[in-house]
Structure formats: structure tokens, C-alpha cells
Amino acid sequence: MEESNRIYQHEKRNLALVISGRFESLVGASALMVAMPLFVLDRTGSGTIMGLFSVLQILPRILSTPFGGVLGDRMNRKHIMVLVDELRGMILFLLWLIGVFGKIDIPLLLIFTAVLSLLDGIFDGPTGAMFGDVVRKEHMRRATSFNAMANSGATIIGPILGGMLYGFYGFQNVILMTSILYFLSGISEMFIIYKFTPKEGEVHVFKELGEGIKFVVANRGLKFLFTFAIAINFITSPLFGVVFPYIVRTVLQFSSTQYGLLQTFFTIGALLGNFLILIVLHKVSSKILMIGGLIVQELIGVVFSIMIMPVFGFSKSMLFIIFSTSSFLISLFNVLLNTPLNANLQILVPSELRSRVFSVLSVMAMGITPISSALYGYLIDRLNPFWFFFSINLLGLIVSLFFVILAPDEAYNPNPPLSDR
DSSP states (O other), X not given: OHHHHHHHTTHHHHHHHHHHHHHHXXXXXXXXXXXXXXXXXXXXXXXXXXXXXXXXXXXXXXXXXXXXXXXXXXXXXXXXXXXXXXXXXXXXXXXXXXXXXXXXXXXXXXXXXXXXXXXXXXXXXXXXXXHHHHSXXXXXXXXXXXXXXXXHHHHHHHHHHHHHHHHHHOHHHHHHHHHHHHHHHHHHHTTOOOOOOOOOSOOOHHHHHHHXXXXXXXXHHHHHHHHHHXXXXXXXXXXIIIIHHIIIIIISOOOHHHHHHHHHHXXXXXXXXXXXXXXXXXXXXXXXXHHHHHHHHHHHHHHHHHHTOGGGOOOHHHHHHHHHHHHHHHHHHHHHHHHHHHHHHHHHSOHHHHHHHHHHHHHHHHHTHHHHHHHHHHHHTTSOHHHHHHHHHHHHHHHHHHHXXXXXXXXXXXXXXXGGO
């Protein structure tokens, strides 16, 4: 308890350093996230290949996340953050060098994508768990909103940079910029004031991970949230990772700059959503925010998928306005769901289990996504993409309605464990 209080004396400094480090890395990562599907689609024009890339962005991450969760409860979380950011910077710098002196082809990019995904899995659990160690419980929702706003700002800048750099200077320059920003992120995180007492004894990965799973199973609210996360991630995650870029880039043939701007509208919506939580909606209950955000975003998705149907005959410029508006609104209401949810999870789970529990959450939420990504990539080459997009959005709405009807109160309002603080 005394150690926690000493850390909380540096709460503002630590929060600023955590947020700045994440901001730097996210600018590069979001730029790369825009440029990579453009590069793949421009080289291959294949939804199947795009689906394979989506699988490799997720599957290695799933495999390494449990180990990252155990390490995050065993080792200094700050050291893990710094080390992984620097490693990602070096790997991308190596890829850039290969491009300078040779050629970046699709098989090589697949390998590097898989390696970066492995590191992402090791990074996720310790980083997510550390946030709850440096921010007081009573400040958690506001701190989560500030962090999300900074993330949104980074992902506003990143897609614009990614689209413009790719369009004017090529994929290699996006890689170099991302590498530099990962290096800067690791340097920022070095200055976080954070103490950690290592857990003694031998490491038993599966046994220790099992402790996190038992905690989830014993908690009714967490168990329900995790089940919903599996279902909704299977349905909707590949929607914007595979189907959305395929329709925008291959079917409608929007430019790389337009594609980057659409990603920017997603992040502007997220930025405004978190601003509303901080200034206007801070007294609204988590339950109202979560239910409202979930249902409205799914309704918008269904209406959006109907409006872009070719039967309406909208011009390309009008379609871009529809895509932009829908992207903005979906993201805004998604934040009203995710920000209170993430704050509740930090409060609900004790620090000594947080990294493992977050890893379990991440694995369960992502674990089913590679299957749906591969499936969607296969189907999008064989079905009408507009009707496919509509069907998936409608299914997401149905699943969300079931969640709202069946969810217990613990899913919205956590009862924090006494050992947490």
C-alpha cells in the first residue's frame, strides 16, 4: 500500500509519460496499418491475400499474449514496455534497410508481420495492467478518457501520414517513420517512475495463466463480457479489417489518400466521444453509456451498409460522404461503450492478476478472429461484397441486442476487489 501511494505521488507525470509513449508508437502503427493493406491490395488485388495478412496480424499475437500476461505479473512492466518498443523499432528499421538495398515482396512482408504480431502480444498484457498501477481508482475513468483521446489524436495523424506518405513517397517511407516513432516511444517510457517487486519462485506459465482464467470464471460480469467479446469479435472485427478496405479500395477504387481520410474520420469520432465523456457525460452511469453506445453503433452500421448499395446509384463523391459520416458516428458511439468498459476492468481486477486476466481477455476476444478473417477473405472474393457487408452488420446488431437483454448488472458496474488498492 505504501509503495502504491509513493507511485501515486507521481501520477500526473507517469500518466503523461505513458500517454506520450503510446501516442508516438500509435502514430507510426496506425500509419503502417493504413499503408500495409494498400500495398497488399495494390500488389495483389486479392481479398484472400488480404485475409491472410489479417490472420498473421492476429494469430501470432494470440499465441504470445498468454506468455506476455504471465511475464507482466512476474517482471517489471515498465521494462517490458521499453524493451518491446525498441525491438519493434529495430525490426522495422531492418525491413526498411531490406527495401533500400533490395525489394520488399509479399512473402517477406508476411514474415515481418508475424514477428511484429508476436511482440504485440507480449506488449499488450503488461501495458494494459500497468495503467491501473499508476492511476488512482477514483481517477480511472477520466484517465482512461485522456488516454483514449491521445490515442485518437495519434490515429488521426497516423492514417493521414500513412495515406499521404504511401501515395507520394512509397511504402518504405512509412516503415522508416514507424521505426523511428517506436524508438522514441521506448525512450519516453524509460522515464516513468515505477517500482515492481518480482514474484518469487519458478515460473509455471500454464498454471499461472490458469489462475487468471479461474478469476474470470468466478466473476459473473467478466464471464459474460468475455463470452460477448468472443461472439462480437468473430462477427465484426474482420468487417473493418477485410471487407471495408476491399469495398473502398478494390470495388469503389477510392484513392489511398481517401482511404486514409476515412480512417481519420473513425478517429475523429473517437476523439469527440472521449471529449463528451470527460466534459458532458462524466456523470452518466456506465450502464447507460455502454448500452446506448453498443446499440446505436450497430444500428448505424446496418443503415450505412444499406445506403452504399449500388441500387441507390449514389455518385462516388456522395458515397465518400456516406462512408465518412458513418465512420465518424460508429466510432463516436463505440467509444461510449469501450471507455467505461476499460475503466471498469482496471478497477475490477487486482494488480497481481491484472496482466494475466487482460491476457485471457485479449486471447478470448482475438482467438476466434483469425478464423473469421480467413473466412471473410475467402467469401469476399465469391459473394456480392455489399450484401455481405449488410448481412454481417445485421448479425452484429442481433448479437448486441441479446447482450443488452441478458447481461447481468456486474457487466456494467464492477465491485472492485478489496485487494486492489
